[in-house]
Amino acid sequence: MSTINLTDTFAEFKELKSIDRPTMMSVLEDVFRNMIIKMYGSDDNYDIIINIDKGDFEIWRNREVVEDGEVEDPNRQIALTEAKSIEEDYEVGEEVTDEVKLADFGRRAILALRQNLTARILELEKNNLYSKYKDRIGEIITGEVYQVWKKEILVLDDEGNELIIPKTEQIPSDFFRKGDTIRAVVVRVEMRNNSPIIVLSRTSPVFLERLFELEVPEIFDGLITIKKIVRIPGERAKVAVESYDERVDPVGACVGMKGSRIHGIVRELRNENIDVINFTNNIQLYITRALSPAKINSIRIDEKNKRAEVFLQPEEVSLAIGKGGFNIKLAGQLTGYEIDVFREADVQDEEDVNLDEFTDEIDSWIIDVLKGIGCDTAKSVLEIPYEELVKRTDLEEETVKEVIRILESEFE
Structure with a gap:
């Protein structure tokens, strides 16, 4: 025996x-x-x-x-x-x-x-x-979903090793069943209770970077460099790229003919909108590109405090801010500047009313807060969704509701 x-x-x-x-x-x-x-x-x-x-x-x-x-x-x-x-x-x-x-x-x-x-x-x-796996941090792993729990997914690699994807590392719209094939990047490896824990991520900017390397040969070969990636997983991403060969258009190469290259990445990321931007050391031009698809009239830069005041047409404000404020938030993260959006004063809607006209009904400090987020007229405030207005001003919900009521009554 x-x-x-x-x-x-x-x-x-x-x-x-x-x-x-x-x-x-x-x-x-x-x-x-x-x-x-x-x-x-x-x-x-x-x-x-x-x-x-x-x-x-x-x-x-x-x-x-x-x-x-x-x-x-x-x-x-x-x-x-x-x-x-x-x-x-x-x-x-x-x-x-x-x-x-x-x-x-x-x-x-x-x-x-x-x-x-x-x-x-x-x-x-x-x-x-x-x-x-310590040597494979930053690599994309393809595995099979073995178990789906509330807080994490258990994945098996091709050798049967157990890997995990915590809920926080999953794209909000991710939905997997047992047996599905899944791709993710190795973000960390740690010893817990004397056992190795391999953590994968689908929300890390590194995951998006590796997907670009797989889809765009010029990036893999080093002709195009990814300078920076910022993401709000499942919603929007901005990718700054630069070419070392003047004959290669970095944005065009990343997008591909009729979007052929980027479509595969978008599908993998659950239809996350991806803006590919040509990197430049000209900060004004960089911010202009980062706020795409909005068209900028002019920019005032404060390099010392890393702030930028952006002026644009009234109809472009919502584009610059983007759904849920994602566009302006990512543009700020990409460029490293705090961006404030302003409407051009000389193109102000004749029917619009300056916020200073409401000092009898709205406290001056509240008006200052609204101006601080780029709103200097009644309509510029009303164009921003209620939830986003609360988030960006950090005002009490009841206060924001009252402000909206006062401003709306002006146009009734």
Whole structure:
């Protein structure tokens, strides 16, 4: 039974294709030697021969031949009579090498040996998995959804290793069932309770960067560089690109003929809108491009405080801000500037009313807050959705409702 148990353990070792042979041999020999040291106090007179392919091993003990009755250490010495029973030619002072059978160690020692081997195998697997994925941080992994829980998804890679995608690393509109194929990027690898945890992400900007590398050969080859990516997963992303070859249009190359290249990325990201922007060191031009699709009339830059005041036509304000304020938020993150949007005063709607005209009904400090987000007229406030107005002004909901009521009544 003991031999069968150990044979099974050897078989487990043979299945660990990712662990190199010298490591296997070293671990196996180390476990056997620890058992010998525990039983005899020393292992320096033992030779251990391991055959992983066959799943067997041999233990040979070397002892010095001494006169009968002079054996002081049975583990290192053997009486002449006993030595001659092994081979007639042995004489005092020579070395006898004989095989030690596993059964000689006793059942408890064999069980302990198997437990140690199993523990070392498990430890090897964990360390190997940790090292493997530590080197793959930033790579896209394709796996199979094995289990879907409320807070995370369990994914199996092509070797059956377990990876997880927390809810926070999933695109809000992601929906997967068991057995689905999923793509994500490795964002971190950590040891938790002595077990490796490999965390994948579909919301990381790195995931979008790797998708571009897969779809756009010029990026993979280094002709085009991605300077920066900012995302609101599932909603909108902005990608700044630059070409090192004047003959290559970086935006055109990324989008492809009729959007052929970018469509695959958009589908993978659950129809996330992706704006590809030509990077430039000219900050005014960069901000103008970042606020696309809005058309900018003029920009005033405050480099010291990293702020930009953008002036545009009234009908362009909503485009600049974007749905949910996503466009202006991402433009600010991409350029590194706090962007304030203003309507051009000289093109103000004749029917519109300046906010300063409402000081009798609206507190002046509230008007200042509204001006601070780029609204200087009644209609410019009313053009912004209620939820976005609350978010951007940080005013109480009741206050915002009252302001809207007052402004709307002006045009009734």
